[in-house]
Structures are given as structure tokens and as C-alpha cells.
Amino acid sequence: MLTAARILVFVPSVVWLFSIAMIWMTANTATDSLLAATMQTFALSLAAGDWVPMVLLPISGCLLTITMKLGHQVDRWLFSALGGVWLLWFWSQVHFPLTPSWFTAVLVILATASIWSPSMNRWVAAVQMWEMDRAGLTPESNGQ
Numbered sequence: 001m002l003t004a005a006r007i008l009v010f011v012p013s014v015v016w017l018f019s020i021a022m023i024w025m026t027a028n029t030a031t032d033s034l035l036a037a038t039m040q041t042f043a044l045s046l047a048a049g050d051w052v053p054m055v056l057l058p059i060s061g062c063l064l065t066i067t068m069k070l071g072h073q074v075d076r077w078l079f080s081a082l083g084g085v086w087l088l089w090f091w092s093q094v095h096f097p098l099t100p101s102w103f104t105a106v107l108v109i110l111a112t113a114s115i116w117s118p119s120m121n122r123w124v125a126a127v128q129m130w131e132m133d134r135a136g137l138t139p140e141s142n143g144q
Contacts, residue, residue: 002065002068002114002123004110005068005111006065008110009065010062012058012104013061016054016058017058017059020055023042023043024042027039027040053086053093058086060078061079061082061111064082068120071123071124076115076116076120076124079112079115080115083108083112090104
């Protein structure tokens with residue numbers, strides 16, 4: 001399930017970040033058209049601070065799916081919270097015709113559901129027991 005979550009997060013994030021980078025790089029070279037004005041407005045909004053939710057939150061989601069293999073519960077909570085924040089921001093702020101909100105919502109919900117699946121729950125519990133055993137906090141590790 002972690003691999004499924006990684007695919008659901010990495011592929012759209014890479015496409016998203018690549019699209020943002022292409023718009024950013026071509027905004028100044030565009031001709032005098034409506035598309036050029038739209039791209040320049042988008043580039044200005046990125047320069048004004050919109051890059052934080054557009055760039056950092058998808059990258060954070062990717063990084064959290066990488067650290068989730070360590071089996072700690074906090075990564076799943078952070079991933080779920082960031083996914084919710086990003087989804088709310090996306091619904092209220094992003095209006096790209098080529099990126100429908102329902103599709104983004106489905107991807108975020110599927111990724112979040114996959115990290116809270118029974119197999120991930122078993123993995124987190126197994127890691128927790130292993131760490132408790134290594135720390136000497138279980139009866140088996142104390143020789144009782």
C-alpha cells in the first residue's frame with residue numbers, strides 16, 4: 001500500500017511541478033496574447049508567495065511517503081493533514097481547466113486511504129513492537 005501511495009503522490013506531483021516550472025520559464029518569453037498575460041500573472045503570483053502551497057506541499061507529501069517506510073505514526077498524521085490542507089487550498093485557489101478539482105480530490109483521498117489501510121496499520125504496529133523490544137520495554141525483551 002505504501003508503494004501505491006507513493007505512485008499516487010509522486011506521479012501527479014512530478015507532473016504538477018514540471019508544469020509549474022514550464023509556465024515559470026516560458027512566462028517571460030511569451031508573446032503579446034491572452035495566454036502570455038495569463039502565464040505572466042501566474043509567474044507573478046508565484047513570485048508573490050503562491051509557490052509555497054504550489055511547490056512545498058507536494059514536495060512535503062513526496063518526502064513523507066519516503067519516510068513512512070520507517071513505520072512511524074507521525075508520518076501518516078502529517079501526510080493526512082498536509083493532504084487535507086493542500087486539497088482545501090487547491091479547491092479554493094486553483095482554477096486550471098486542465099486540472100479538475102474532482103480529480104485532485106480523488107488522488108488525495110486514495111493516497112490518504114492507502115496509508116491508513118490495514119496492511120499499513122500492521123506495518124506500523126510491527127515497527128512499534130520492534131522498537132519497544134529493542135528499547136527493552138516489552139516483557140519478552142526483559143526475559144520475563
